[in-house]
Amino acid sequence: MASPTADFAAWTGAVQARVEAALERFLPSGSHAPARLHGAMRYAVLGGGKRVRPLLAFAAGEATGADASRLDVVACAVELIHAYSLVHDDLPCMDDDVLRRGKPTVHVEYDEATALLVGDALQSLAFELLVGHGAARDAATQLDMVRTLATAAGSRGMAGGQAIDLESVGKQLTVPELELMHIHKTGALIRAAVRLGAQAGDPLSPERFERLDRYAKCVGLAFQVVDDVLDAEASTATLGKTAGKDAAQGKPTYVSILGLERSKELADQLRREAHAALEGFGACSGRLAGLADFIVLRKF
């Protein structure tokens, strides 16, 4: 019998491959006009990334017995929103980054105007996708999914977190302020991934839904804490994106506020809280538990 670790690795590999194939299918063909835009959209999305949000959607869907074909839709919708945010985040007026997932960023490979439109069009595509393929058992749930994704992406979610991020450059933040920023910037979309994955399956009791959301909050925050640790410790080659950048730009991070050791402790505490939130779900939450470990213990 395979070890739990080997089994988990096989599962993540299978989901990542499945999601890559679904993204490939859902994105407009690079030969379809406007060809340059469609080619750039594919460049931005395909062939890279850990696909953490799709993995979370699939793991949450497992906990509610969701069909894999529905999970393809919600996982890809969330990943398209994430991919658009990276393209815009890398633009010269934002983080001005030239490297992403080991490749030149979209505005470097194409041009700034195209990168702007790529992000805009990927956001639209996420919503088009979400309503175009029966991602939930009824239309009312599908509408709720759109609401979840739109809120998570917008000014009270991810875009709002990026605005807080802009305002925080060069400032000394407290830990609660930093947490607030990340709850919006990365946490909102991670929570949406878990919620949408769960909604693709059978209805959950409000209490279970709330536990799943608590899990997602812990994992979302842990993800960011670990990102900061890796940014401080790892090399550009390992990360596939420019390392040490936050510090160089005067951006507050968990490491700059708490130091390296206490940041690592915080990540592990969040991992344990995520596990605790899953109590009572039984075997069907095994992938979610595994992902909490994967996110905190990753090296890139």
Place this chain on the structure above:
Amino acid sequence: MASPTADFAAWTGAVQARVEAALERFLPSGSHAPARLHGAMRYAVLGGGKRVRPLLAFAAGEATGADASRLDVVACAVELIHAYSLVHDDLPCMDDDVLRRGKPTVHVEYDEATALLVGDALQSLAFELLVGHGAARDAATQLDMVRTLATAAGSRGMAGGQAIDLESVGKQLTVPELELMHIHKTGALIRAAVRLGAQAGDPLSPERFERLDRYAKCVGLAFQVVDDVLDAEASTATLGKTAGKDAAQGKPTYVSILGLERSKELADQLRREAHAALEGFGACSGRLAGLADFIVLRKF
């Protein structure tokens, strides 16, 4: 009794005021964090514009007996998408414009990064709004509305049209090529406004739906032809945006390809075709007919 013209002017004024109030209500408060982003979103959307797309949505809704409160939702959702596209279009990497609706553009009044996020967040808000207020009689129709808006905004609609626009700078286009660009760039969202307005009311027969769509196509194209004529003829002060810019940037326009007189003839021909498409709708299409005239005969 008021003249038809005075009556139409009163109606447009009332709808514009109603839409302004609804946008004011639907946009996040400028005192709600992140305050700078929310303030900039309000700056980008409120207090300006002809509100052509909301007027079309209200006029189409009149033809299907839609509630005004539902029309508020669809009109504002479409207008938010339009407003986001203007903010991104004005950025230095796109048209690099400093004046919009008689005010400094968002990136001039705020900064480029904020303007980028304003556009991103306005797009999300459009979808959040559309599903959050029961804009149609049932959930299935609401889902179809989301699909319509997302497709109109995305790479096969508005964003795609902007990509074609980028590629066409300095090129000599044929009239069909120019038409293809505008069918995407402005036409798609105008068609969506008419469609969503109609969907907010009672179901239409496929034949009537198709006639309404033909009307919208004609009006959408006429709108652009007239824009080109005004850009060539009017002053910056009258337009509230920089005049003569397309020619200066080497962008193909109807005027540069057809000349001024033939462009005016084309606009009037499209206006007559729009009227013809409405035959059989009777009195309930009076506002749509009036809008076709308004769009072609406007002076700004």
